[in-house]
Amino acid sequence: MDKKSDLKAEMDFMDLLRKPSKLFGYSYIYFIVILGGLGYLYVDNLTVIGKNSVSPVVLKDSSAYLQDIALQSPRNLPPVDVMIVSVSTPELMKKGKELFKANCSSCHGDNGEGSGSASVTLNPKPRNFHSLQGWTNGSKISQIYKTLQEGITKNGMASFSYLPPADRFALIHFVRSFTTGHPVDTPQDLQGLETAYQLSKGSNSPGQVPIQIAEKNIVAESSPDVTWITGLAGSIVSGSGNSGEELFVRLTRDKRKALTALVQGGTSTTVGQFIKIVSADPVQIGFRAEVAQLSPAQWTALFQYVNGLRARKG
Ligand code: HEC
Incomplete structure (x- = not known):
């Protein structure tokens, strides 16, 4: 082997391509080990990498936070003179x-900053009454009146239309007292209030029942027993010729009450027990006081009739 062919063998790049290990020697083993190590680290930490390290902000539907409406009997609201109640007085402020x-x-x-306990999850936040900026309807008396009348339900502000108008004006003055510089109503604005809501005519406010109570009532009234009793009470009329039935019709003030006590309760099994139960407090269970004057034969007829009804119930 001469020197020339020696050099040629060393510079033979094709040979390098054929056997890449000649280029790196055995150093590629290091690369493989390092890559393997990185791969292991990656796989080992997949759960951490996969987790979103910023927890998502939960936006709540603020309409769910509205309080239920108050129980209120129907009433006549006294008329108010807008021009008078739109002027703040110490009494209105106190109220x-x-x-x-x-x-x-x-x-x-309490301090009108919009940070009450229920505000935490509201979005948008309840209005901060110390700021004049960003009001949805505006902070004129007439505008706040509209807010209280209609609410801004899409933003979680309830309607307080059940409050008497005079009370709403008291609230408006108090709300506006948290800061100064509120826009002032023009006489036209106030006249507009009067025109829109007919405040000088007074108003009739219908009674209202909180939704929770209304739901319970509906469920109670439609329970199978109550439906059955109501139907039965309606079907009992005089004129059938059955002496027990005639007595029942004549001697009950409230058939449903009497049926509920006697048929649904299902307690008395003998005439004696029956008489005891009914005459203990007849009025309380829907009978007339005269029931106490029945003859033994009449008691028996009534007892048998009621027992028959109970059997119908099955
Ligand atoms: C259930 C929570 C809640 C209650 C209770 C509530 N508010 Fe609000 N109120 C809000 C929210 C939320 C806003 C913000 C609405 C908006 O930005 O449009 C608001 C806004 C307002 C505004 C500003 C309206 C505007 O033009 O931006 C007024 C005025 C107001 N409330 C008055 C009252 C008064 C007076 C009462 C009591 C009689 C009351 N609010 C009770 C939640 C409430």
Whole structure:
């Protein structure tokens, strides 16, 4: 082997391509080990990498936080003169403060900053009454009146239309007292209030039942027993010729009550027990007091009739 062919053998790149290990020698083993190590680290930490390290902000539907409406009997609301109640007085302010505490603080906070206990999850936040900026309807008396009348339900502000107009004006003055510089109503604005809501005519406010109670009533009234009793009571009329039935019709003030006590309760098994139960407090269970004057034969007829009804129930 001469020197020339020696050099040629060393510079033979094709040979390098054929056997790449000649280029790196055995150093490729290091690369494989390092790559393997990185791969292992990656796989080992997949759960951590896969987790979103920023927890998502949960936006709540604030409409769910509206309180149920108050139980209220129907009433006539006295008329108010807009021009008079739109002027703040110490009495209105005092009244407004009390009403605010009772109806608004839970969301708007005692100090009107919009940070009441129920506000935490509300989006948007309840209005901060210390700021003049960003009001949805506006902070004129007429605009706040509209807010209280209609609510801004899409944003979680309830309607307080069940409050008497005079109370709403008290609230408005109190709400506006948290800061100064509110826009002032023009006489036209106030006249507009009068036109829109006919405040000088007074208003009739219908009775209202909180939804929770209404739901319970509906369920109670439609329970199978109550439906059955109501149907039965309706079907019992005089004129059938059955002496027991005639007595029942004549001697009950409230058939449903009597049936509920006697048929549904299902207690008395003898005439004696029956007489005892009914005459203990007849009026309380829907009978007339005269029931106490029945003859033994009449008691028996009544007892048998009621027992028959109970059997119908099965
Ligand atoms: C259930 C929570 C809640 C209660 C209770 C509540 N508010 Fe609000 N209120 C809000 C929210 C939320 C906003 C914000 C609405 C918006 O930005 O449009 C708001 C906004 C307002 C505004 C500003 C409206 C505007 O134009 O931006 C007024 C005025 C107001 N409330 C008055 C009251 C008064 C007075 C009461 C009590 C009688 C009351 N609120 C009770 C949640 C509430």
